[in-house]
Each structure stands twice: as C-alpha cells, then as structure tokens.
Amino acid sequence: MEIRNIDDVRQFAAEKLRKHNLFQTERFFLDVYCLAPGQEQKPHAHEDADKVYVVLEGRCRFTVDGAAEEHGPSVAIFCPAGSSHGVINAGAGPARLLVWMSPPPAR
Amino acid sequence: MEIRNIDDVRQFAAEKLRKHNLFQTERFFLDVYCLAPGQEQKPHAHEDADKVYVVLEGRCRFTVDGAAEEHGPSVAIFCPAGSSHGVINAGAGPARLLVWMSPPPAR
Numbered sequence: 001m002e003i004r005n006i007d008d009v010r011q012f013a014a015e016k017l018r019k020h021n022l023f024q025t026e027r028f029f030l031d032v033y034c035l036a037p038g039q040e041q042k043p044h045a046h047e048d049a050d051k052v053y054v055v056l057e058g059r060c061r062f063t064v065d066g067a068a069e070e071h072g073p074s075v076a077i078f079c080p081a082g083s084s085h086g087v088i089n090a091g092a093g094p095a096r097l098l099v100w101m102s103p104p105p106a107r
Numbered sequence: 108m109e110i111r112n113i114d115d116v117r118q119f120a121a122e123k124l125r126k127h128n129l130f131q132t133e134r135f136f137l138d139v140y141c142l143a144p145g146q147e148q149k150p151h152a153h154e155d156a157d158k159v160y161v162v163l164e165g166r167c168r169f170t171v172d173g174a175a176e177e178h179g180p181s182v183a184i185f186c187p188a189g190s191s192h193g194v195i196n197a198g199a200g201p202a203r204l205l206v207w208m209s210p211p212p213a214r
Contacts (some may be wrong), residue, residue, distance in 0.1 A: 001171045001179065002185040006161065023185045027157050028135065028209040030183065050134050054113065054205070064108045069109065076137065078109040078130045098161070102135040102209040 006056065012036050012094060019099075029104040033097040035060070035089035043086030051101045053080040053087060062087050085094025113163065119143050119201060126206075136211040140204040142167070142196035150193030158186040158208045160194060165202025169194050 004022045011033040012018055017039040022030045032061035033041070035058070043063050053062065054076045061070045062077050064085045071077065089095040109179035116139040119125055124146040124203045129137045140148070142165070150170050154173050160169065161183045168177045171192045178184065196202040 001174045001176050003176070004183045004185075005181055006183055007181040011151065022183055023157075023159060025157050027188070027189065028159075028207070030159055030207065031150055049134050050130075052130060052135075056192055062108065067108045069108050069110070074112055074114040076111045076113055076129055078111075080109075080114075080132065081134070100135070102139070 006032060006098065010034060010094070010096060017041060024104055026103065028100060028102040031099045031101075032056070033099050035087075035095045035097070037089050037092055037094070040088035043084045045082060045084045046101070046105060048081050049101055049103055049105060050081050050107070051085065051099065053077045054098040056091055056096040056098055058089055058092035060095050060097065061090040062089050095102050108196065113139060113205065117141060117203060119200070124148060131211055135207060135209040138206045138208075139163070140206050142194075142202045142204070144196050144199055144201070148163035148193050150191045152189060152191045153208075153212060154210055155188050156210055156212060157188050158192060160184045160186070160202040161205040163205055163208075164198055166198035167194050167202050167204065168197040181187065208213055
C-alpha cells in the first residue's frame with residue numbers, strides 16, 4: 001500500500017518554498033509545500049488545470065483572481081482552471097500546505 | 108474566493124457514512140467523509156480514476172488490492188486507477204477523511 005505521513009513532510013529551504021511530492025499520476029499530483037516566513041508562490045495561472053490549497057500549518061495570504069485573503073489551518077482554497085492564484089507565508093512561523101492539482105503540469 | 112473550513116465539516120449520519128463535497132469540477136472532487144464507528148466504504152474500483160484518502164481524525168482500516176492497514180491522522184493513502192479500495196472506521200470514535208478523486212465519477 002502506498003502511503004505517506006504528511007506530518008513527516010516538513011523540510012524547508014532557505015532560498016525558496018520547497019515542494020515535496022507525495023503522489024503523482026497523469027491525472028493529478030498531491031504535494032506538500034513548505035514555506036518559511038515571507039516565501040511565496042507568485043500568482044500564475046494554468047488554463048486547463050484546477051488546484052486546491054489546504055493549510056496544514058501557519059498563516060498564509062492567498063490571492064485568487066486579484067482577491068486576497070489570509071487563512072490558517074484547515075482552510076481549503078479553490079483555484080479553478082484559468083484563475084490567477086498565488087500564496088505567501090504571511091505569518092511569523094513556518095507554513096505548510098497540502099496542494100492538489102488536476103491534471104498536473106509538465107515538470 | 109471559494110474556501111471551505113474542513114474543521115466545520117463533521118456531520119455524521121446514523122445509517123451510513125456521510126459524504127460532504129467541498130469542491131468539484133470535471134477534473135476532480137474533494138470531499139470530506141464522516142464515518143461513525145463501524146461505518147465503511149466497501150471495496151470497489153474505478154478503472155480510470157485515482158483516489159487519495161487523507162485521515163483527518165480517527166482510526167480507519169484501509170484495503171487496497173487486498174492489502175489491509177490501519178492508519179490514523181495525517182496519513183495519506185493512494186488508491187490508483189483500477190485498484191480495489193475501501194475503508195472502515197475501525198476505531199471507537201468518529202473518523203473523518205479528506206478524499207480526492209480525479210477525475211470524478213458520474214454521480
């Protein structure tokens with residue numbers, strides 16, 4: 001059985017947000033993003049793929065199509081295909097996000 | 108911005124597991140399943156769709172292609188397309204799962 005313990009995925013990088021893949025197929029990926037304070041994923045769009053962020057830890061400021069909101073643990077944010085979306089760790093501590101995308105981009 | 112607070116999704120039903128949809132498009136769904144002790148999703152397969160269960164709360168016994176394992180919070184279980192997969196709340200308390208499926212079945 002293929003399993004991952006999300007609590008174990010908390011490796012950060014000094015230079016930029018770190019992405020850890022848990023599972024990926026041609027249909028989706030599931031990642032954990034680890035963001036030190038101030039680190040961000042700049043707003044960008046995928047024309048034909050949906051994304052959902054779920055906050056595991058910390059406080060992040062999300063931007064979806066120009067609207068900005070700050071959210072903490074247990075909040076899920078939907079970024080539909082074509083939307084401009086981004087996130088920054090707006091808190092004083094580490095932030096971790098569960099990130100689903102369907103289908104995955106080439107990478 | 109379309110958001111959901113996963114912590115708020117904890118409505119159970121006496122007769123069977125209850126599924127709460129958070130987001131759905133033609134590419135995926137993201138649900139929260141609420142299972143009282145002993146409630147289950149019987150093993151079944153989707154030929155062309157991947158599923159991931161993430162345990163939010165409780166202890167569940169997962170079966171994927173005949174292998175059975177019990178897992179608790181923060182564990183993510185991958186059920187690839189074509190696999191037989193199911194889950195039962197094996198604990199004494201409520202269980203909640205975050206469930207991603209890509210693409211969603213007709214329902």
